Amino acid sequence: MQSNAMDLRKGFLVKHQGRTCTVIHWNILRNDRRTFVQMKLKDLETGRIAELKEHGDSKYEVLDSEVIELTHSYRDGEDDVFYTPEGVEYRCPHAAVEEQLMWEVDAYKGLLVEGHLVTVSMPSTVIARVQDTSPPIKGGGGSGTKDAVLENGVKVRVGLIVANGDRIRLDPESLEYKERVQG
Numbered sequence: 001m002q003s004n005a006m007d008l009r010k011g012f013l014v015k016h017q018g019r020t021c022t023v024i025h026w027n028i029l030r031n032d033r034r035t036f037v038q039m040k041l042k043d044l045e046t047g048r049i050a051e052l053k054e055h056g057d058s059k060y061e062v063l064d065s066e067v068i069e070l071t072h073s074y075r076d077g078e079d080d081v082f083y084t085p086e087g088v089e090y091r092c093p094h095a096a097v098e099e100q101l102m103w104e105v106d107a108y109k110g111l112l113v114e115g116h117l118v119t120v121s122m123p124s125t126v127i128a129r130v131q132d133t134s135p136p137i138k139g140g141g142g143s144g145t146k147d148a149v150l151e152n153g154v155k156v157r158v159g160l161i162v163a164n165g166d167r168i169r170l171d172p173e174s175l176e177y178k179e180r181v182q183g
Contacts (some may be wrong), residue, residue, distance in 0.1 A: 005037040006056040015061040019043050044118045070110040090117035103154045128171045136163045
């Protein structure tokens with residue numbers, strides 16, 4: 001379906017220079033004579049972000065999409081293989097899901113565009129195990145934080161009471177520490 005740049009919104013999927021992209025920023029700019037649309041498009045395969053300033057009547061192909069629940073199964077060459085709860089297999093280029101697969105989660109949300117899996121997203125929080133941090137500070141339940149390295153190699157800031165081997169809940173996008181998890 002063709003759409004004008006003025007009709008796009010954040011979250012829309014579009015074709016840009018032959019690539020599947022999602023609109024991550026959309027804003028109207030006006031001057032004395034013209035109206036422009038300022039956009040940021042993220043290429044779903046490479047992760048590259050393009051900043052554009054377009055005329056309001058510039059045409060974009062808006063893609064039909066669907067979100068489904070998937071679990072990661074294995075890597076096969078350059079592809080990662082996922083399955084739906086019903087056992088339907090989907091493949092996606094490893095480069096499109098590499099960052100998301102750093103986190104162990106029970107289920108991912110898969111984005112299908114015209115029946116093909118283009119990327120997966122994670123829940124808003126994940127649980128990870130701390131591999132290396134300084135010893136916990138007793139009574140350190142306050143608001144202080146310290147450096148830590150997780151089992152997947154990601155460096156984060158954690159609460160002062162967190163010890164090596166503890167499981168923590170964090171936001172995988174911002175790496176913001178939420179809480180220590182029991183068990």
